[in-house]
Amino acid sequence: DAPGHRDFIKNMITGTSQADCAILIIASGTGEFEAGISKDGQTREHALLAYTLGVKQLIVACNKMDTAEWKQARFEEIQKETSTFIKKVGYNPKTVAFVPISGFNGDNMIEGESLDARAKAWYKGWKKLGSDGKEVSGKTL
Numbered sequence: 001d002a003p004g005h006r007d008f009i010k011n012m013i014t015g016t017s018q019a020d021c022a023i024l025i026i027a028s029g030t031g032e033f034e035a036g037i038s039k040d041g042q043t044r045e046h047a048l049l050a051y052t053l054g055v056k057q058l059i060v061a062c063n064k065m066d067t068a069e070w071k072q073a074r075f076e077e078i079q080k081e082t083s084t085f086i087k088k089v090g091y092n093p094k095t096v097a098f099v100p101i102s103g104f105n106g107d108n109m110i111e112g113e114s115l116d117a118r119a120k121a122w123y124k125g126w127k128k129l130g131s132d133g134k135e136v137s138g139k140t141l
Contacts, residue, residue: 013049021057022050023141024086026078028100029067033078037085044085051090058086059097061141066102070118075100097126099141112139 016022024047027033036043050058060082068074075098083093100115100123101108108115108123115123125139 013053016050016055017053019050019053019055021059022046022055023059023061024050024082025061025063025103026082028062028064028074028078032064033081037081043082047086047091048089056091057095058091059099059141060086062098062100063103065100065119066105066107066116070100070116072119072122075123092129095129095131097128097138099126101141108139109141115139 024043026043027036033043035041038044047058060079062075062078065075079098082098083096086096087093099108100119102116103109105116106114108119112125125137127135127137130136
């Protein structure tokens, strides 16, 4: 876990250098996502550090979807923009699972049944390519 404050980057580097997989938590709130992926944003910096330190498996958790009213358009916007920048870092977006969650409410973190009703209308789960090139799927983190 690496909080978004710059004072914690040293701790983030120490933990990440020993990881096999990283969960990149993205704030889905209006303005928060945009700040995180901006040129000097923490989200961008964490993704770059994770890749540089050898973490090849990445999961993107779109957090605070409750503040975005579980809108499909917002999730897809975040997925598209995040895919573009993680590709530049070195990740293959086709191998990355994108999962909408609400940490505050515990939605879609462990059980798919906990997903907000507004999201159940459009979110059917994630799909990605596994290390063997075959498609794998799931619903939650």
